[in-house]
Amino acid sequence: MKTEMKSLMFGLSLVAGSYLTAQTTPTTNDTVKMETTANATGTAVTNPTIEALQKQVATKPDDTQALVTLATAYQDAGDWNSAIATWNKITAIIPDWAPAYYSIGYANQSAKNNQGAKQAYEQYIAKVKPEEVEASKQNLGYAYFFIAFQDKDTDKEKAKQYIAKSLQYDGSNQDALALSKTLMN
Incomplete structure (x- = not known):
């Protein structure tokens, strides 16, 4: 079981790693005041990719790889509320997986919820393990x-x-x- 969990964590880190790094590329103060045109009203966004992932997650609600892919698809579509909810499901399954908290911070920031973003980034900082620091510096x-x-x-x-x-x-x-x-x- 421990080996399976390590494999899962490694796999999830690969899936999310490039996406999470991409989230840090904007570095201006405007990023802190980020405005989004997509889904500013909180309306759920759907497309064929999201619908397929929703079905996959419905059949296997604990499939963390599918959940990460769904959360990422919501973020790509600008559906910040659905992204946050999905990242929160991931943290319920894997409470110590730091990248999920970073993504919650990013999605809250994008939704103009700076307090929620701050709280999530604080959790992210607390969850990064010493052996993950080098890869997580940015x-x-x-x-x-x-x-x-x-x-x-x-x-x-x-x-x-x-x-x-x-x-x-x-x-x-x-x-x-x-x-x-x-x-x-």
Whole structure:
């Protein structure tokens, strides 16, 4: 069972890894204020791919690979509420799988729910295992940056600590560097 779980985790990390890295490519402060035109009303989005995945998940509700693919399809379609709900199902099955929390943060941020995004990014940071840190540096850097940005006006000391961690993981992030300079003034 332990070997099967490791295989599942490895497989899921491969499925989500390239997608999660792609989520960090926008690095401007505009990302923090991200606006979405797709599904701003919360209406469920459907297409043949999503419908097929929904059927697959309906027959095997604990199929984490299908759930990850469905959550990703919802995100690709801009259906942030369905994406969040699906990522939450994944965390119920695999509560220690950090990438799901990062994706919940990303989807909440895209849905303009910065408080939900902040909470999810905090969970992501807490869930990353020491052996996963190297592969997760860019996402960790962004998660710390986002939280620092959210806290800059309400908890300047926490924001300073988080921006320092952000730069520790991704020293090339220009927005993190700019925020760091702002916080030091």
